[in-house]
Amino acid sequence: MRSFYLDVLHCTMVPSPAPDLDLFLFSDTFVLGVFFCEQADVLSEADHLKGAWLEIKTKEVQEVKRRLVEFGVKEVEYADKSRFYFQAPGGQVFRLAAEDGGI
Numbered sequence: 174m175r176s177f178y179l180d181v182l183h184c185t186m187v188p189s190p191a192p193d194l195d196l197f198l199f200s201d202t203f204v205l206g207v208f209f210c211e212q213a214d215v216l217s218e219a220d221h222l223k224g225a226w227l228e229i230k231t232k233e234v235q236e237v238k239r240r241l242v243e244f245g246v247k248e249v250e251y252a253d254k255s256r257f258y259f260q261a262p263g264g265q266v267f268r269l270a271a272e273d274g275g276i
Contacts, residue, residue, distance in 0.1 A: 221264035
């Protein structure tokens, strides 16, 4: 999980107030917290699809998509084919979009 956020998405880890929580800073814009828990408490892939979806905005959509695909993220099938939807390790759903709102 850490490799995904640090190496693929180029986030920065920020200090966490808890040992079971990693905090990742996205391009100085927002922080995503990822809790680690026992396997029995982990949400299923289907449950994540029903949860909140997040958007990653970048000037380098194709480069970021290349890194995501190379890492092996699972693409999420969605009616909007103009964006790349995927599940991160741990199941969180993201949509990749251009910073300027274009494709």
